[in-house]
Amino acid sequence: MLKGKFTLRDMYKQLEALNKMGPLKQIMSMLPLGGMQIPDDAYDITSTKMQRYKVIMDSMTPSELDDPSVIGSSRIQRISRGAGVSPDDVRDLIKYYKIMQRALKGMRGMSGGKFNMQRMMKKFGRTQ
Secondary structure: OOOOOOOHHHHHHHHHHHHHHOOHHHHHHHOOOOOOOOOHHHHHHHHHHHHHHHHHHHOOOHHHHHOHHHOOHHHHHHHHHHHOOOHHHHHHHHHHHHHHHHHHHHHHOOEOOEOOHHHHHHHHHHHO
16 A cells, blocks of 8 residues: 555455454544434444455455456456355445545645645545
8 A cells, every 4th residue: 555556455454454443333433523423324334344345355366356457247256156245245345445546546645745635525526
């Protein structure tokens, strides 16, 4: 990640680190969200997805983890069978990975130590 390359291995490590920090609800309560309330079922869905993503990544080869661009439809089928999930779940993981990758590229666009929020928001606008 420090070299500017974000892989599925890096994302896997991040998911593990989040898991070690404790329940997602507890982590979110520590963040300054301006009194924003998040429904309890949203935490359950997120925790379930994070676990599912880890299982999916466990079913990938080292080359797929290092270079997700090699993952085509036949590999999606193989990964989904190995993980016991639907191909759509694998596609969701890849989509999430690409969003994370763009977000990290946006954070690298820091000028003089200041975070360029406008540039990042423009990039996110293109992904959704």
